[in-house]
Amino acid sequence: MSVRPGKPTGPQVLTNYSSSDPKTILFVKNLSFKVTSEEMYDLFGRYGSIRQIRLGNKNATRGTAYVVYESPQDAKVAADKLNGFSFGGRFLVVLFHQLDKVVKPEDLVTRQEELERLKKQYNVS
16 A cells, blocks of 8 residues: 555544644535545645545535645645636635634524524514
8 A cells, every 4th residue: 555645544533623724724615526535635635745634524515625734835836726627527616714704603502593583573483
């Protein structure tokens, strides 16, 4: 078995993206639902050493992935080269992950309370 530089050899679990530099995390959209981690490592690994790739596996996240590079420079090059790139018959959308746009659990509670208040205010069930 050959191991390429930058490819993890065991299971990787990244539960807290904030521990990584936000400039190293790419958010990828418009992926084929059939894309594999191996294919993602092959494509994104061309542009630098990858710490981790997480493919969306739930209905709401299918077709998306997070790619975490070791260096911000590698992430920048990959984003520039792969945004709009045709991969698996689809054109990729590659963006830098924006921590400020991640919805926090306490924000969800606040938003749900606001929704309930508005429903009562406008007599909507």
